[in-house]
Amino acid sequence: MEKYLVSLDTNKVKNYVFATNKLKEIVGASSLLAELNEEITIKCAKKHEGKCIFAGGGSALFVFYKKNKAHDFVAEIERTYIEKTKKATIASAIVEIPQSQEENNFIKALNQAEKCLKRKKANNNPSTNLVYLEPYFEPCHHCGNYPIIKHIELNDNDLLLCEVCFTKRSYALKVENENLRPRKYFIDYFSKLNQGLKFPNTLEELGEMDRSNGYIAYIYADGNAFGNFIQKHLDSEEKLTAFSEILKSAINTTIAKSIEPFIQNNKFPFIPVLIGGDDLILITPGSRALSIANNFLIQFQQFLQNGLRDKNLDIDATQLSMSMGVTISHSKYPLLSFHDMSKSLLQNAKSLYQDIYIKSGKQISTVDFKVISSSTSKSLDQIIDGEYKLSKDHWATCRPYPCFEVEGFSRPTFTNLLNVAATLSSKHFPKNKLMRWKDIVYTKESINALELISFGASLKMEEKILMETSTKSLGLATYKNLFFQENFLTTDYFTPLIDLVEIFNFV
Ligand SMILES: [Zn+2]
Incomplete structure (x- = not known):
């Protein structure tokens, strides 16, 4: 029996979704693509006698047993994308799966389809999608x-x-009125506990749910090298189908569990912007974001492992990790600036993941974050050079953070940092003293020993004890040590104090 693999991938998803600065249009675009990807494409394939292997995150994979059916399906779905979105297009590849007795026929066909898709996507010229704008028409x-x-x-x-x-x-x-995807999952998940839960619909509404003056956070996460993992461990149709379902459910369950402690007044503490494949964008109240981010990164592997075990897939979930970028700022800060900053932070977190992986062979989830309190237009690179880099080997930060301890790596984990900030905050440690401690980081080395002595003298006994326990769990020997040396990835000196002060109002 002949057999064909049909691989689909939406062209330039982010260009389409983030074409404007408006939350409604971004949510609408993202949800419309999700409906096309996860519902309409599957129905259409069924109509043409195709079997779904997976559909999510803008791409999809099907098996067809007749060549003409595969071509009919592709023609129809390409047309449907344009009809429904007026703009977004989808690239496709049809590859025959060899039916010899050889092993790895499926993986070979999958690789061939991927190459073909890549080539097609590279040739997808956005100008061919542009409508010619007559000079006498006023543009949108x-x-x-x-x-x-x-x-x-x-x-x-x-x-x-x-x-x-x-x-x-x-x-x-x-999406708002009928709670369509990606909201539907969470409405269903919590329906047993709470029937009347509602999603906030505007950034202002989210800002009002924040304890610290209308701040919101843009969380952007992405799986680390999931493609390589699939190549290595999922060598059959059946395994790939099972894994895709497990991954989807693990990501949604982890989000639900991470936000659950912050549900208040019948309102979800987040707006899901994009959830698909191993990609994730959520907007939350500023003061909830770091806990939600940490909950997610800490629990993801556990929920993934549960799913793999339930489906009898003999795969170790600790071989998969995620990285995340979190930007916290006022709800009036432009949405596309939130997106761009979180994307840079995500890239930064990913390079730490990569460095740790190369050095230790361990898959460790990582996170980077930034609180933006003034209307800056600085890029992350400018912030790193201007604010974090004190000298060629001294850094006024420990960012990005690993989410789990790595043997030999002396930087604190993200949990350590959040716990210390939460303890200082709950014990009402005076913010002005924390600021003073932080400011000493920026003074010259020749003066800061003196500054630290006078700082120590200004502390009450219980404050001193609190500082000592805090600094120990952040990797500093005593509160009189501002930096520690890290001998795992570099030989540079780092301090967590700036990070601690930056997140103090957001834990
Ligand atoms: Zn427009």
């Missing part, structure tokens, strides 16, 4: 790319939108 007020076709009257200002933005916006309203 949100994306600026297409002519205005809709005038929506709102309370404070009217919206003049193109067809693409209008489609996203209309879908967002459907």
Whole structure:
């Protein structure tokens, strides 16, 4: 019997989803793509007698037993993407799976399909999707790319939108009113406990749920080298299908468990922007973000392992880890700046993951974060050079953080940092004293010994004891040591004090 593998991948997902700065359009775009990917594509494949191996995160994989059916399916789904979104397109590859007795036929076909998709995606020229804008048409007020076709009257200002933005916006309203994916999972998950749970719909609403003056956080996470893992461990259709289901459920369950402690007044403490494949974007109240982030990264492997065990897949979940970038700022800070900063932080966290992996062979989840309290337009690289780098081997930070201890690696874990901040905060350690301690980091080495003595003299006995226990769990010998030397990845000196002060209001 002949057999064909059909591989699909949405073109330029992030360009489509983040084409405007508006939460509604971003949520609408992301949810519309998820519906196309996880529901419409699967239905369409079934209609053409295809079997789904997985669908998620904008890509999908199917098996067909007739060549013409595979081609009919691809033609129909390509058309559907344009019809539904007016803009987003999907790339496809059809590869025959050899039916010889040889091993690894499936993996070989999968690799071939992947190469073919990569080539097609590289040739996908966005200008071919552009509508020609006549000079006498006024362009859309949100994306600026297409002519205005809709005038929506709102309370404070009217919206003049193109067809693409209008489609996203209309879908967002459907997501909000009917709790469509990615919200549906959480409504169902908590339905036994609480029937009336609602999602916040605006950034202001999330900001109001924050203890510290309208701050929100943009959490961006991504799996570390999941592609390599799949190549190595999932060599058959059956294993890949089972694993995709387990991964989807593990990610959703981990999110649900991570946010559960912060549900208040019948409201979810987050807006899910994108959940698909190993990709994750959530927006939360500022003061909840770091705990939610840590809960997620600490528990993910456990929920994944539970799922693998339930489905009798003999795979060790500690071989998979995730990295995360978290930006905390005021709800008025531009959404695309949140996105860009979290993306840079995620990349930074990923390089720490990579360094640890190369050195120790261990898969360790990592996180980087930044609190932005003024309207800065600095990039993360500028912040690292301007704020963190004190000299060629001294750093005013320990970021990014590992989520678990690594033997020989002396930086504190993210849990250590959060626990110390939470203890100091719950014991009402005076913020001004913490600030003074932090400021000594920036003074010249010749003066800071004196400064530390006078700082020590200003502390009450119970404050001194609190400082000693705090510094110990952060890897500093005493509170009079501002830096520790790290001999695992570098021989540089690091201090966690700046990080501690930065997150003090957000634990
Ligand atoms: Zn537009």
